[in-house]
Amino acid sequence: MEVPAVCQACEARHRGVCGALKPEELAYLNRFSSRRTVETGAELAGDSAEITAYCNLLSGVVKLTKTLHDGRQQIVGLQFAPDFVGRPLGSQSTVDAQTATRVSICSFPKSAIDRMIDRSPQLRERLLDQTLKELDEAREWMMTLGRKMADEKVASFLYLIATHFDPEAPGAEDGICFDLPLSRGEIADFLGLTLETVSRQLSKLRKDGVILMEAPRSVTVTDIKQLRCRACI
Template sequence: MDVKRKDIHNSDIPVLCQACEARHKGVCGALSASQLINLNKQAIRKRVEPGTELIGETRQADSYSNIISGVVKLTKMMADGRQQIVGLQFAPDFLGRPFRSESGIAADAATEVNVCSFPKTMLDKMIRDTPELEHRLLEQTLKELDEARDWMLTLGRKTAQEKVASFLYLIATHINPELETGANAGPVSFELPLTRSDIADFLGLTIETVSRQMTKLRKDEVILIHHNRHVEVPDLAHLAERASH
């Protein structure tokens, strides 16, 4: 029997953990059944409304969280008060910066978000005791670094239309983690997690330019837009082409 499959259905694992994406694909997948039981005893599941602060930029963090559902917006504040969106996080990403007392960025719920939070001191001990957990966290850090470098290319070299298409492709593929992104990918639909203003901020464009490019993509039937925020992508490969040239 496949060890991973057997472990997923292990009756010793807390019921909430068995069905959790972070358990199967996130950092908690590195923990044993006994560690999950101990973590589950102190974990708090909560739903937060859009705009709620999850991590303060300069505030000392006393907990970490797994994103169970929803989209989290990462921002950085300049000395003069100006703010820049520097990234987005999705389920089952890990929220927090192990080995540091402060995050260095702020994290706010862009949509309604469900998180599973647990004490920082408890997980820090598990990191020290479990090399596989440290390895998972390193993997996520490297993944975020690669995505940040890709986004630097988007912001520095792509046209306005390519930027907007890249943003929509990012949301489509991350909000649907089970999505097949190859040639056989079917239609995809999602709610935009950011306002037009936030999208403009994230892409370094004006709101008018974002709206203009969304309209062009809609007229070219690359996307369909309903009620201003609901987006349908009939052919994901077509959107990917617009994002790259």
């Protein structure tokens, strides 16, 4: 059996979980899946709401948040293409998955995936891989949240985004340019700071010549080595 046409050129097929599936499994899954784009700010998986669907993230950024009764919020994870969004098996925790930018996804009904997980050890292995990767990232971020100063936190965030958009970035070059996927307030929620502090620290990095900001969302890292140093990585 052939690999479905839409899957042929799909990134999730190569680096994502779909890479674990055989052509006939892809074909089966494809009968229930649908590609679509979702606007900024949409809920992909309600906090306490029923989880009805999983999806592969094909482009854009998804944020995972937790909220206290009094409204304090913390972003506990960011997902980029080609991550798998949604929780396999039951979960005791309550995270809220929300699009941080306009995203395009390939979504499946929960039942189809669950059935597939049962049957495909390779798929389970990919999920284990991704979960281990997310655990690593979460722990790295705990270091940032618990032990870094505000300036180091902001540098860490910029470094994270820069290297995620351009994996070759760590090897110093002449300017890494990208759009921030988060607002100042969201960055603050990611870093455990206030939005004012984030703004101040960004201004400081600009004044110090580590970054350029053509627009509030548009950043060019002119000195990635310096940024990495300030991030304490």
